[in-house]
Amino acid sequence: MDPQLLSRLKHCSTLPSPPGIAVQILEIAENPRATLTELEDIIHLDPALTSKILRVANSPIYRQRRTLTSLRQALMALGLRATMMLALGFSLIHDLTGESEEGIDHTRFWRRSFLAATAGQMLGLHLKRSDAEEIFLAALLQDIGMLALERIQPGFYLEAGAHQLKHLDLVRYETEHCHTDHSQVGAWLLGNWNFPERIRHAIETSHAETPTANDRDLDDFTRCIALSGPLADYWLEDDEPATRFDTLRSRTRALLNIDEATLPDMLDSMRTNIRDTEHVFETTLVDGHEADLLLSHAHDLSTVLQAHTEQETHRLQRVTKSLKSQTAELEELGRRDPLTGLYNRNFLDEFLSEEFVRAKKYGRSLSVAFADVDHFKRINDEHGHQVGDQILCTIATLLRNVLRESDVVVRYGGEEFVIILPDTPPSAAAEIAERIIKTFRQTSHPVGHSHTVATTISIGLATQWPQGGFDSVEQLVNAADQAVYLAKTQGRDRVVVYALE
Numbered sequence: 001m002d003p004q005l006l007s008r009l010k011h012c013s014t015l016p017s018p019p020g021i022a023v024q025i026l027e028i029a030e031n032p033r034a035t036l037t038e039l040e041d042i043i044h045l046d047p048a049l050t051s052k053i054l055r056v057a058n059s060p061i062y063r064q065r066r067t068l069t070s071l072r073q074a075l076m077a078l079g080l081r082a083t084m085m086l087a088l089g090f091s092l093i094h095d096l097t098g099e100s101e102e103g104i105d106h107t108r109f110w111r112r113s114f115l116a117a118t119a120g121q122m123l124g125l126h127l128k129r130s131d132a133e134e135i136f137l138a139a140l141l142q143d144i145g146m147l148a149l150e151r152i153q154p155g156f157y158l159e160a161g162a163h164q165l166k167h168l169d170l171v172r173y174e175t176e177h178c179h180t181d182h183s184q185v186g187a188w189l190l191g192n193w194n195f196p197e198r199i200r201h202a203i204e205t206s207h208a209e210t211p212t213a214n215d216r217d218l219d220d221f222t223r224c225i226a227l228s229g230p231l232a233d234y235w236l237e238d239d240e241p242a243t244r245f246d247t248l249r250s251r252t253r254a255l256l257n258i259d260e261a262t263l264p265d266m267l268d269s270m271r272t273n274i275r276d277t278e279h280v281f282e283t284t285l286v287d288g289h290e291a292d293l294l295l296s297h298a299h300d301l302s303t304v305l306q307a308h309t310e311q312e313t314h315r316l317q318r319v320t321k322s323l324k325s326q327t328a329e330l331e332e333l334g335r336r337d338p339l340t341g342l343y344n345r346n347f348l349d350e351f352l353s354e355e356f357v358r359a360k361k362y363g364r365s366l367s368v369a370f371a372d373v374d375h376f377k378r379i380n381d382e383h384g385h386q387v388g389d390q391i392l393c394t395i396a397t398l399l400r401n402v403l404r405e406s407d408v409v410v411r412y413g414g415e416e417f418v419i420i421l422p423d424t425p426p427s428a429a430a431e432i433a434e435r436i437i438k439t440f441r442q443t444s445h446p447v448g449h450s451h452t453v454a455t456t457i458s459i460g461l462a463t464q465w466p467q468g469g470f471d472s473v474e475q476l477v478n479a480a481d482q483a484v485y486l487a488k489t490q491g492r493d494r495v496v497v498y499a500l501e
Contacts, residue, residue, distance in 0.1 A: 001188065002179040008152045009188060016147050018193050021046055022091045026194050029084050032377050032414075033488060035481055036075045036083075043071060043087055052090045052280055053083060059276040061125070062346065072474050079345040079413050082133040089117070089137040093281075096147065103150055103157030105164050108236070111285050112167070113140055115232035118277045118285075122270050123224040123231075123256070128338045135221065138199045139228035142206045145186030149178065167233055171207055183207045202226075210254065215386055223255045231270065234294070235286045241297035249305075260305045264298040271295060337411040339389055340396035348410045348418055355422055356464065356473040363466040367421040367429035368476055370460045370484035371399075371436070374492040376415035379455070383447055391445045391453065398443060402436050418480075426463045426497055433459045433495040441493070456493035460484030469500055 009015070018026070024042045028034040043049055050071050057074035058067055068074050075083050093113075120139030124132030150156055156177070157164065163173040174181040187204035198218055202225040205211035211222040230251045234244050245263075252258040258266065271291055278285055335347040343351070352368070359366035373395065380388040392415065399409045399417065408420040421429050437457060444452035460483025462476055463469070470476040479498040487496040 001184050005152075005178055005180060005185075006188070009148060009185065012148075012152045014151050015189065015192075016096055016144070016151070019091055019094070021049065022088055022193075025084055025088045025091065029088075029196065030194070033485070034080065035485065036072075036080050037478065037481070039080060039083060039087070040071055040075055043083075046091065048094065049087060049090050053078075053087060055280045056086055056276075059280070061121070061273060061276060066350075073349070076474065076477070077346065077349045078133070081131070081413050082345075085131075085133040085137045089140045093140065096144070103155050103160070104146060105157075108164060109143065109146065110283075112229075112232045112236055113143055114277055114281060114283070114285055115235055115274065116140065116142060116228040118273050119231035119270055120224055120228035122266070122273050123227060126266065126269075127220060127224070127256070129220070129224075130338060130344070131221065134196075134199065135224045135228075138202045138221075138225045141190065141199075142186065142203045142225060142229060143182060144203075145182030145184065145189060148185050148189050149174070149182055153178075166237055167229060181207060215384070217385065217389070220256070227251060227255045234267070235274075235291065241294055242301060244294070245298055245301045260302045264295070264302045267295055267298050340393055340411050342396050342399075342409055342411040342417070344411060345413065348412070348420075351408065352418075352420055352477070353473050355420060356476065359422070359464050359466075360468075364423050365425040365466060366464040366476070367424040367426065368462050368480045369419040369421065369429065369433055370412075370477075370480040371417040371419060372458050372484050372488065373415035374456045374458055374488075376455070379453060383453070387447055387453075391455065394443075394445055395455070398439060399436065402439050403432065407432075418477075424463075425465075426461065429461050429463060430495060430497060433461055437493065437495060458484055458487035458492045459495045460487055460498065461495060462498040 021042060025039070028039055028042070043053060053071060053074050054068060056062075057077050062077060068077060078086070093110075117136045117140035121132045121136040124135040129135070146157070160170060160173050163169040171181045171183075183204055183206045187200045190200050190203065198221060201218070202211075202222040205222050206226050206229060208226065211226045212219055230248055234248045237244065239247075249260045249263055252263055252266075253260075271286075274285055274291075335343055337344045355366055358364070376388065379391060392411075395415075395417075396409070396411070399419070403409060403419065406422055407424075408422075410418045410420070412418045419432075421432065424432070436459065440455055440457045444454050447453050460480045462479035462483060464476050470479065483496045483498040487494050490496065
């Protein structure tokens with residue numbers, strides 16, 4: 001960044017700042033031992049934020065089988081990390097939409113931000129990533145640097161005039177006058193707010209032709225953000241439909257290798273998700289009639305492009321023929337963690353609720369274990385996230401091998417796992433947990449050619465007895481969560497059983 005511009009940013013006393021709730025959420029995000037209860041307590045302070053989280057959790061994107069009526073249920077369905085990212089975005093937007101810089105076309109600015117966030121989340125789901133909500137947040141904030149630029153140079157965007165109508169023209173205008181653009185400024189601003197490095201990097205490279213990162217996972221993350229902007233511009237800018245489609249298909253192919261055959265269906269999906277975003281933020285992002293015309297043009301143009309070569313035509317026929325078989329697979333994939341193959345949080349809420357009802361109805365025991373790999377952040381820091389991911393996959397296999405066929409293990413988030421033990425009283429559950437502890441102690445994970453890493457695990461157990469104990473499945477899960485926290489505080493590498501008073 002230009003040194004003079006950087007100095008002006010550092011000495012500007014009127015830069016946008018995050019609200020108190022956002023600051024608290026950022027603090028939780030940095031705490032590897034943060035719990036759903038801590039996040040719930042913060043979100044509860046803001047009824048409007050609570051309402052938005054519930055709306056999102058009940059939206060078609062998450063395909064809930066039943067309506068979630070409480071914040072706790074929403075947090076259980078979305079998971080800790082996803083809820084943090086959504087809540088952080090919602091709280092920031094609530095405050096920042098009140099900004100009123102004279103030069104910025106605020107209506108257009110926020111429409112693009114919301115459309116980009118919708119596109120980013122859709123891309124994350126399309127790629128079956130587990131961090132779609134983090135992509136949503138980064139895409140939502142990718143243009144925030146404009147607010148800072150206008151603060152240090154009032155009227156800067158008034159002089160931009162018609163350049164604001166096309167995003168690439170706006171970026172060229174900023175570079176010409178400031179020797180940088182708002183992506184660099186936005187990354188700097190979020191750095192001051194202690195945002196995660198991966199989000200800052202994605203925003204900083206959002207205007208790059210081919211953004212790159214240190215590893216493949218982060219590389220795809222940054223490319224999702226870079227593509228979210230052009231996807232937003234497809235609905236927002238006023239070029240001819242053919243020009244818009246041609247521009248977009250070149251970017252989708254270059255960034256994520258998405259071809260013109262897949263692109264129209266992706267735009268259909270985004271149109272559906274736009275309606276959900278409009279509902280959550282209580283605004284209108286696109287004109288319905290114009291959007292339908294754009295989609296119609298996209299399908300027609302795609303068909304013409306595919307017809308240019310016989311190879312493309314045959315490929316389309318194969319895709320169409322396989323759609324029915326893929327439909328059944330997609331439902332199962334939506335319940336699985338893409339890294340480890342274990343069940344994910346979306347599956348947990350439904351399955352555990354059913355098991356809880358069955359246990360009470362038939363007078364059976366139901367045990368739940370929260371398992372948290374000890375000092376896992378140290379592995380990522382010392383050996384990199386790629387090695388960390390390999391070890392998580394090994395741990396998933398280890399857990400499946402130790403558990404019984406009737407048991408279910410879920411990747412809850414990061415290095416946290418939830419194990420459901422049907423028809424299992426506390427004594428038997430404790431034996432299984434101790435077996436897991438022992439197996440972890442005896443297992444070393446290869447790192448490189450000549451090194452290994454040992455891991456231990458902390459486990460918290462809670463049981464619903466035939467004669468009762470907990471009034472709800474949420475209480476049962478919370479008890480197991482409290483127990484693993486005690487295991488951590490008592491030295492890790494141990495089992496703690498929650499004792500009912």
